[in-house]
Amino acid sequence: MTRLLVTGGAGFIGSNFVHHVIAHTEHQVTVLDKLTYAGNRASLAGLPDDRVTFVQGDIADAALVDELTSRADAVVHYAAESHNDNSLHDPRPFLDTNIVGTYTLLEAARRHDVRFHHISTDEVYGDLELDDPQRFTETTPYSPSSPYSSTKAGSDLLVRAWVRSFGVRATISNCSNNYGPYQHVEKFIPRQITNVIRGIRPKLYGAGENVRDWIHADDHSSAVMAILDRGTIGETYLIGADGEKNNRQVVEQILELMDQPQDAYEHVTDRAGHDLRYAIDSTKLRTELGWMPQYGDFTRGLAATIDWYRAHEDWWAPSKDATEAFYAGKGQ
Template sequence: MRRLLVTGGAGFIGSNFVHHVLEHTDDHVTVLDKLTYAGNLASLDGLPSDRFAFIQGDIADAGLVDELFSRADAVIHYAAESHNDNSLHDPRPFLDTNIIGTYTLLEAARKHGTRLHHISTDEVYGDLELDDPTRFSESTPYNPSSPYSSTKAGSDLLVRAWVRSFGVRATISNCSNNYGPYQHVEKFIPRQITNVIRGIRPKLYGAGENVRDWIHADDHSSAVLTILDKGEIGETYLIGADGEKNNKEVVELILALMGEAKDAYDHVTDRAGHDLRYAIDSTKLRSELGWKPSYGDFEAGLAATIQWYRDNEQWWAPAKDGVEAFYASKGQ
């Protein structure tokens, strides 16, 4: 039984990973989470107390991080400020968490010789033209376009430097857009699902032509566990499930799956610097480590996600009104 430390484990993707690990392994998981607005202890309800522990704290707290690393066999680093709109409104928290926080973890990994896996995003690569036949790969140059993606790019480069300069035992994964249970209602898919549940018309940025490469959070979790077990130190692996859809298609599919007219949505002002298209080539992960997604069908995964939000209104309702008030103030 390994002792895993998961930073940001009360957030969307991190909490899904914690559930996945406890279901599929015998490992013990300790979560370190600051519990900012995106962290939710309710996402960790019902986990076995003999294999799970929660600690509220900041990844930039060097003393706390050092103590936790001394007891961990491996660390999976999900903690991040990750919302593009928020990064445009106030970039500073993104520097504090994504840069200084990652630096703090790397120094602890360096001191204790702890295995570290760093979770990143495909947004570090910038975007692709809508008609570009290529996809992002591990050799794609970084070209971030927002305070969020630029700080994630910076954290990736820190990991690479600590591997090369100090021999830190780390790997990196860059994943495409996630969807699934426990995602904050500020995000695109849960916002539209919960709008329909509440009788509010979904909102679509601009013409809705922006393309994202969607992956269910459970598939992301299985990929990260595969990299932790089989990945080569110092390597980067891209995680994707061949789920390219433009935002208009996603909104219309949500409406159709929820029994509404496919055109029952409103166009709103587009986001500043809105990237056109992301697309992931996960060949390296699949061919070298033998991983493959379980949700090969986006519609099936989306239907399951819709049902989860229908069944768990008590989880998302407390944040819903505040999120909609914020977007309304921006005309979105």
């Protein structure tokens, strides 16, 4: 039986992964999470106590990380500061968590010879022109554009260096934009869904032409499991579900699925340095590891996500008012 240490396992993508592991394997899971504003203990509610252990702590705490890693067979590293707007406001936490935290985990994995998988983002590659026929691949040069994406790029390079220099048994995955349950209401899709539930008009940055390649968090989780089980040490795998949509299309689809007029939204001040387009080519993952997304239809995944937020207002309501007040202060 495999013992997994999942960092950031009370965050959005990490908690979805923990739920996926419990539903589809017999693994034991220890979650290490600092419980910043983006982590929520309630995201792990209902999971069996005999299989999931929660530890509140910082991935930059070397002694704690060493102790937990010594008892694990594999580390799955989701923990990250990940919001672009926040990185523009205060970059320092992104350095502390994404760079120093990743270094601390890699050193522990090195000492204890523990399998390591590093979760990263497609934003390390920069952005594409809206009419560019190309997609990101594993060989696309890095070109990050924000403190968030640059620190994630740095953490990827640390992992590659520890594989080559020290023989750490690590893999990397870079994923496109996730959506699904347990995502903080500051993020684009849950913010618009919860606005409609509250009777507030959704907000659209600029003209809404920025394109993202959306993937349901369940599909991200199954891809990570495939990499853990069958991935080649030292390799990078891009995870995507061919879900390219521009932000205007997403808002209009949310409104349509929630029985609102498709034009019932407001344009707000665009984000500084807002990347134009991300697009993932996940051919390597699909051909080498045999992975396929279950939510190939974005509309079906979005409808399921809307249903989840409607049914779990107790989960997102406590942070909604503060989030909207913050954005109102920025004219967004």
